[in-house]
Amino acid sequence: MQDEMMDLMDVSNEIQETLGRSYNVPDDxxxxxxxxxxxxxxxxxDFESNSVPSYLQPDKETDLDSELNLPAAPSGHAAIPANRQQxxxxxxxxxxxxxxRT
Structure with missing residues (x-):
């Protein structure tokens, strides 16, 4: 139990040191x-596409789902095998x- 408490204290000290670290931000x-x-x-x-950043612009790629020709997802429940245990x-x-026994 004391070992666990010491480990927790070490972690707590490490967190405190990290939070208290100075990042050389000037005062002025x-x-x-x-x-x-x-x-x-x-x-x-404003210069780039009327104020819309590239990550907010619509995708220019084609629809990948139609290109992959994937089968439709199954609907309903799967059949339960006859030899399956209840x-x-x-x-x-x-x-x-x-x-x-009763």
Whole structure:
């Protein structure tokens, strides 16, 4: 039990170290410079296909399902083989009545 607690403490310490890590972000971030970069990105998006990024544009590929000629998916339930053992409500094999003593 103590070993498990020590392992949990180690994991907790590792998480705390990761969260407390500094990523060298400068303290004096120039907001005007960031807004300029944002404006440049927006202008880039306006330049590309009327403000629609490529990942939002419709696919230009053909319909692959029609090309594959796959059979239709089966509908309904599969037939149960005659030699299959009966199952209870949990999906377990049922106990034969001959083995139950009353």
């Amino acid at each position: 971030i120039d907001e005007e410079e960031l807004m300029g970069e944002l404006d440049a990105l927006e202008a880039d998006m 199952e209870d409500e949990l999906g377990l094999p049922t106990v034969p009545h001959a083995s139950i």
